[in-house]
Amino acid sequence: MNLTELKQKAAQIRMDLLNMIYHAKTGHTGSSLSNTDILTALYYNIMQVDAANPKWADRDRFIASKGHAVESLYCILADKGFFPKEELATFSRFGSRLIGHPNNKVPGVEMNTGALGHGLSIAVGMAKAAKMDGRSYRVYTLMGDGEQAEGSVWEAAMAGAHYKLDNLVGIIDRNKLQISGSTEDVMGLEPLEDKWTSFGWNVVAVNGNDLGELCDALEAAKQTTGKPTLLMAYTTKGKGVSFAENVPHWHHHVPNDSELTLALQELAASLEGMK
């Protein structure tokens, strides 16, 4: 996809996830809007996956470590044809496989996640397995910045560097907010890039809401050898909906009627502006 097509896709995914959350009356709106561009870059330009064959042995793997932001992932998997788009209407309903955190009964979802702090360990194991099996697939995991307070992240960071997993990319959605406010108030993280560098990772900083920067950095990571890459993706929580941007309670606020209408209008206008 070219850059305009990617931007259009991201706007459409944002509209889809807002509708889905509105109808379900539950969801992590700000968190999913925050990382929509990251997932769009991965799923439409970077990763090799096949919706017709979700268990293809050489597929690239994505682990949604910040599993609470499952809405953007489900909307993208549906859009790519992993399961019917109409199923999005069942999100968080009793009996639906589209539960509120990633569920590996859903085609395209690699691993059940949602308890923060586990995705990187799983990704390290998968990347190590690829090396042992002589396979060329790559492994990506998306973590939250609040999630960096989990000690298990740092054990996995050590292991990733120790095993020289250059087929592994960790991405941090650095929106500077977690569930209850600023990450720096809840558990100070800075200097976060330096911490990852000191753990032996190839650290690359990007604007995580800029699809061009994301694609360039993720493409460049494929050429890096001898160490895993950590993409520090500086984002805006709630991105794309002006009145949700950087507002902590939109972490899991469900839009009401007028908020949904306004949000969809803004995104439709941005789509119009791309034509």
Ligand SMILES: Cc1ncc(C[n+]2csc(CCOP(=O)(O)OP(=O)(O)O)c2C)c(N)n1
């Ligand atoms: C182990 C664990 N503790 C607590 C939670 C509850 N929880 C869900 S989202 C969240 C905040 C996450 O913030 P961050 O990682 O910054 O994600 P984002 O800002 O992208 O939503 C918390 C504490 C959880 N899911 N897992």
Ligand SMILES: [Mg+2]
């Ligand atoms: Mg955050």
